[in-house]
Amino acid sequence: MNWIVLIVSGCMEAVWATALSRAEGFTKLGPTVVFVVGLFLSMAGLAYAMRSLPAGTAYAVWVGIGATLTVCYGMFTGTEPFSIAKAIFIGGLIVCIIGLKLVSDSH
Incomplete structure (x- = not known):
């Protein structure tokens, strides 16, 4: 369950980061609200997952x-x-994320 919460909160990080880029210095209300809600949900999920996963x-x-x-x-x-270079490096990130999960489960 903690891994699922962590994955969802990681997705929410992408939501708030994207909203932040569109908020134009918090001058646009819609993206600013999405940023605040996404940030709260993302941090809450991370905090919940860290109760049982290594920080x-x-x-x-x-x-x-x-x-x-x-x-x-x-x-x-x-x-x-x-x-293509970006795609390769993103693929490397994905492999590393999966690797961290697999190594964490083995302990």
């Missing part, structure tokens, strides 16, 4: 999921340029 692993997985989804969303929407 370093949980944080690294959370950041990795958020960063991966944020970059992928940016490339999908065209706000961030696509490149």
